[in-house]
Amino acid sequence: MASGPYAFLGGEVVPLAEAKVGIMTHALHYGTAAFEGIRGNWNEAHGKTYIFRLREHYERLVRGCKILMMELPYSVDDYIRITVELLEKNGFREDVYIRPLAFKSEQLIANLKLHEIESDFALMIIPFGSYIDNDRAIRCQTSTWRRPDDTIMPTGVKLAGLYTTSILAKTEAVRAGFDEAVLLNMDGTVSEGSGENLFMIEDGRISTPAETENELLGITRDSVMKLVREELGMEVVERKIHRSELYLADEVFLTGTAAHVTSMGELDSRPIGTGDVGVVTKKIQDLYFDVVTGNNEKYLDWCTGVTPGGG
Numbered sequence: 001m002a003s004g005p006y007a008f009l010g011g012e013v014v015p016l017a018e019a020k021v022g023i024m025t026h027a028l029h030y031g032t033a034a035f036e037g038i039r040g041n042w043n044e045a046h047g048k049t050y051i052f053r054l055r056e057h058y059e060r061l062v063r064g065c066k067i068l069m070m071e072l073p074y075s076v077d078d079y080i081r082i083t084v085e086l087l088e089k090n091g092f093r094e095d096v097y098i099r100p101l102a103f104k105s106e107q108l109i110a111n112l113k114l115h116e117i118e119s120d121f122a123l124m125i126i127p128f129g130s131y132i133d134n135d136r137a138i139r140c141q142t143s144t145w146r147r148p149d150d151t152i153m154p155t156g157v158k159l160a161g162l163y164t165t166s167i168l169a170k171t172e173a174v175r176a177g178f179d180e181a182v183l184l185n186m187d188g189t190v191s192e193g194s195g196e197n198l199f200m201i202e203d204g205r206i207s208t209p210a211e212t213e214n215e216l217l218g219i220t221r222d223s224v225m226k227l228v229r230e231e232l233g234m235e236v237v238e239r240k241i242h243r244s245e246l247y248l249a250d251e252v253f254l255t256g257t258a259a260h261v262t263s264m265g266e267l268d269s270r271p272i273g274t275g276d277v278g279v280v281t282k283k284i285q286d287l288y289f290d291v292v293t294g295n296n297e298k299y300l301d302w303c304t305g306v307t308p309g310g311g
């Protein structure tokens, strides 16, 4: 039997190289899966990996499972335990990306009735550095692809099938020489990035698309809203945002598990503010980074500390 790294599949820990599913798996054909992307941030001084808002990620996974009519024998507490144990066993001493996947696992490719198809849960953990360059302000393009409306596909949870849109948008932007795409709603208002939520700052006021604007209800979005209100004493307004408001904003930034807090310096060939990382964005980046790496005592309850090898 191969050794680590290890994954979790079919109710047990197995070597990642042996964690396999068949080609008739329903989710492979129809995107019938809910997943999460969670970061574990290695803190060398503490000798621990801090998993950021683990409970909230699994609560969102469970919401996705409910929508996809998946009945799995695990509670949120079970998922947390399985994740901590797997991370301990893998023993990484670096930043990691944690990928839980609840999927329609039955070998059934001619059945479109969710309630008749069995599900399974898989968990993978991989070493993961930066996803997007956070030290500079990135260049973005409004996508020709639109963020689907929740009447087309549920948007607030991470359903695998919906990611085809994000992937088309990201690929289009990168092939055109940009770093990231901004997706508009069907009505032309702003929804989010291909894998990030979006915030704009104008006249000292921070705005972000409201929960009804079809974006993923991001955990970084929620964390940043709390940090901004609590630590910077600034107001955050959730509302509809017009695309042209972004062109005229003082600062725009994106938030996400993978992207952390990333400054947007240009949209559709127009500089945003100075075109560089804005002053407020920088403050939020620094604050957020301290929190997710377990270096801010006040927010330590957002972090699950895991020691490699356990103990």
Ligand SMILES: Cc1ncc(COP(=O)(O)O)c(C=O)c1O
Pocket: 037, 166, 192, 193, 194, 195, 196, 197, 215, 216, 217, 218, 219, 220, 221, 255, 256, 257, 258
């Ligand atoms: C489409 C989309 N929007 C927003 C986000 C940010 O969500 P979170 O902060 O929970 O990672 C992500 C990342 O998972 C995403 O894929």
